[in-house]
Amino acid sequence: MRKISSETVRADFNDPLAVVHYTRAAHFLGLWESERILIERHFPDRTAPLLEAGCGAGRASVGLWQQGYTNLTAFDFAEELLDQARSLAANRGVKNEITFLSADATDLTKCHPLGDTLFSGALFLFNGLMQIPGRANRQMALRELHRVCASGAPLLVTTHDRDYSPVERAMWRLETLRWERGDQDPRLVEFGDRYFADEHGRTFMHLPDRAEILADLAATGWTHEFDAMRAEIARESDAVRDFSDECRFWVARK
Ligand SMILES: C[S@@+](CC[C@H](N)C(=O)[O-])C[C@H]1O[C@@H](n2cnc3c(N)ncnc32)[C@H](O)[C@@H]1O
Secondary structure: OOOOOHHHHHHHHHOHHHHHHHHHHHHHOOOOHHHHHHHHHHOOOOOOOEEEEOOOOOHHHHHHHHOOOOOEEEEEOOHHHHHHHHHHHHHHOOOOOEEEEEOEOOEHHHOHHHOOOOEOEEEEOOOHHHHOOOHHHHHHHHHHHHHOEOOOOEEEEEEOOOOOOHHHHHHHHHHHHHHHHOOOOOOOOOOOEEEEEEOOEEEEEEOOOHHHHHHHHHHOOOEEEEEEEHHHHOOOOHHHHHHOOOOEEEEEEO
16 A cells, blocks of 8 residues: 555645635634734734745635735645635735745745745644655755745744643554554554544644654754643634644744
């Protein structure tokens, strides 16, 4: 059986079920309260050039624009989602404050419109970074974001946390036994990966522990500044909690 690759993930995000799910969130949810709080805290200059990786259907980029941010570049590698992002932005009245681009986070050199812009900050929200299969590839994406950011720029990322709850820890102990016996899902790339299907389509997700992200930030040039679980930052609405499980927010600085 073939391992999950970035092509698998891209196809899953271009699938109509996923497109409807993320488009609905972009239209009706917008920024989460926790995102809004951290963005205001760490990205105070609303005119500074910011880069959003994995923008999907535009939930966060259009949300940022609604918060007054005027110099946004947002990219994704799923064309169907990008189409939805462009159309949402046009419907909401965005003029030239957001540029949507097609790009793969692991190699931004191929995205020529990015040119040699140095961004004042970068975001990879809603666990998008963790949907890149392979730790080396996730590190490549972190390195690319570091390369295109100016010195002092903040990075805001979310991930799951494998060790957060007793239930999760018990589940991952069972998964450890599966990997020790070689009984894991053969499509998975690494321990910590999950690949599942539900009414919103198929999802690949790597669930790291805290030590892994601290090590990856350090290995890619980022200085860790802050991390906390979402529930410690804000109480989200039921709609947001239905859309997305608990996650850990990370802020790092170049
Ligand atoms: C969970 S979705 C989040 C979408 C949007 N940011 C939101 O919060 O609704 C993750 C996004 O990351 C994108 N993504 C995953 N891997 C990527 C890569 N290597 N390059 C660019 N985008 C990627 C997916 O296409 C998807 O749109």
